[in-house]
Amino acid sequence: MHRRSFLGNAAVAAAGAFCLNGQVVWAETFLTVEQAQKVLWGSANTFTPSHIQLTKDEMKAIAKASKVRVRRSRLQVWRTAEKGWFIVDQVIGKHENIDLAVAIDVNGKVKGLEVLTYRETYGHEIRNDQWRAQFHGKGTEADLRLNKEIRNISGATLSCRHVTDGVNRLLHTWHHVLRHL
Amino acid sequence: MKTLSRCKPALGTYVKLHLAQETDDDSLLQLSEAVFAEIERIEAIMSFHRSESELSRVNRDAFRQPVVLSSEMNELLSFCAELYDRSGGTFDVTVGGDMVKRGALPGQNGFAEPRGRWDAVRLEAGRIFFGQPVLLDLGGVAKGYAVDKAMAVLPPDCQAVLNAGGDLKMRPWRHRTVGVREPSGGALHHLDMQAAALATSSAEFHEQGHPVTNPKSGRPLEDARVISVFASSCMVADALTKCAFLQEDTHHLTMMYDAECVCLGSP
Numbered sequence: 417m418h419r420r421s422f423l424g425n426a427a428v429a430a431a432g433a434f435c436l437n438g439q440v441v442w443a444e445t446f447l448t449v450e451q452a453q454k455v456l457w458g459s460a461n462t463f464t465p466s467h468i469q470l471t472k473d474e475m476k477a478i479a480k481a482s483k484v485r486v487r488r489s490r491l492q493v494w495r496t497a498e499k500g501w502f503i504v505d506q507v508i509g510k511h512e513n514i515d516l517a518v519a520i521d522v523n524g525k526v527k528g529l530e531v532l533t534y535r536e537t538y539g540h541e542i543r544n545d546q547w548r549a550q551f552h553g554k555g556t557e558a559d560l561r562l563n564k565e566i567r568n569i570s571g572a573t574l575s576c577r578h579v580t581d582g583v584n585r586l587l588h589t590w591h592h593v594l595r596h597l
Numbered sequence: 598m599k600t601l602s603r604c605k606p607a608l609g610t611y612v613k614l615h616l617a618q619e620t621d622d623d624s625l626l627q628l629s630e631a632v633f634a635e636i637e638r639i640e641a642i643m644s645f646h647r648s649e650s651e652l653s654r655v656n657r658d659a660f661r662q663p664v665v666l667s668s669e670m671n672e673l674l675s676f677c678a679e680l681y682d683r684s685g686g687t688f689d690v691t692v693g694g695d696m697v698k699r700g701a702l703p704g705q706n707g708f709a710e711p712r713g714r715w716d717a718v719r720l721e722a723g724r725i726f727f728g729q730p731v732l733l734d735l736g737g738v739a740k741g742y743a744v745d746k747a748m749a750v751l752p753p754d755c756q757a758v759l760n761a762g763g764d765l766k767m768r769p770w771r772h773r774t775v776g777v778r779e780p781s782g783g784a785l786h787h788l789d790m791q792a793a794a795l796a797t798s799s800a801e802f803h804e805q806g807h808p809v810t811n812p813k814s815g816r817p818l819e820d821a822r823v824i825s826v827f828a829s830s831c832m833v834a835d836a837l838t839k840c841a842f843l844q845e846d847t848h849h850l851t852m853m854y855d856a857e858c859v860c861l862g863s864p
Binding site: 446 | 602603604605606607609610611613626740758760762763764765767775776777778785795796797798799800801808823825
């Protein structure tokens with residue numbers, strides 16, 4: 417029973433490509449929010465959702481301290497039984513746009529990170545029609561078999577610097593806002 | 598068959614892991630934890646960016662006194678020494694000093710001004726000593742090594758793909774394909790896997806110039822190609838992409854390591 421609840425729906429990766437302004441966006445999903453909560457904080461924990469709206473002053477203070485732009489005033493956070501935090505946030509880089517889950521403990525230290533959705537943009541359309549054809553009609557429920565449906569891409573190494581910046585911003589958000597709650 | 602896909606920032610890039618095995622969700626999750634833990638362990642040894650890493654200790658101390666190496670560092674540096682010889686000096690991990698000078702790697706306090714090349718490095722019986730101050734950077738090979746080590750923690754019946762920002766390894770690998778980004782523009786080129794591992798290098802995404810430094814000039818390359826290498830070891834594939842940029846003819850190297858090299862675009 418415990419096991420069932422741990423990763424309720426078998427973790428299947430869903431992948432898809434769509435066009436936006438003449439560019440191809442390649443998106444992959446990894447763990448769900450519930451799965452990431454359990455991976456980062458343990459299956460026994462409880463998560464209380466909390467809606468936090470940053471004030472303009474708070475946004476300014478966080479941006480100044482972290483040297484990272486604060487794009488959104490609304491935070492998607494959960495509080496754990498041990499007064500830790502689980503935050504789902506978006507990191508927007510030059511080439512990538514990702515949904516990130518971050519666990520911050522009661523002392524304001526990063527306990528873990530997990531990428532939930534990864535999107536990468538290509539300069540122009542993917543030429544191989546066969547490659548694109550695989551995405552038509554693929555739902556998240558489809559039993560995606562390893563590498564049969566999941567394409568692997570090898571190319572120049574993309575730096576994860578934007579994640580580092582995003583985590584830094586969230587640590588300052590903890591310092592300025594979350595720890596006082 | 599249960600499957601699990603995770604992606605975590607590590608090794609300075611995004612590391613994606615796909616697993617499939619006849620097992621339960623908990624076990625698969627534990628396997629993925631073991632893979633990421635091994636990556637973190639190797640990164641903690643090999644990172645240039647961490648002042649407490651073994652690599653930083655070697656860079657700091659090996660000019661003053663011989664430094665005893667961990668088995669992992671000894672294994673990786675022994676391969677670097679072998680490839681230096683076999684490539685006629687084109688594969689040289691002492692380019693760290695050049696990369697610090699141009700700001701591609703962080704400078705560190707308390708380091709002697711780097712002067713030497715790999716010929717100043719003495720590697721013997723698990724110890725390293727520098728005849729002249731040098732700065733080793735394993736950026737061209739350690740990511741592949743980490744992928745090899747992390748794949749090795751998985752049981753044989755577990756299917757897996759581990760992709761550390763383009764340095765990838767999979768099993769099984771036969772009859773599988775992989776997308777490689779074409780130069781400037783990023784359309785995907787379809788390649789059939791030729792071996793268990795594939796590594797790709799190019800200047801795309803790099804804001805501080807080409808990731809490959811020419812050890813003869815100390816300067817980054819200006820080369821628009823995308824170079825991919827297939828090999829049974831991801832460490833070998835990773836390192837040979839650098840040789841392929843620096844050497845016109847890599848035939849003897851790819852023969853020696855039973856590797857396959859694919860170039861997209863022109864220099």
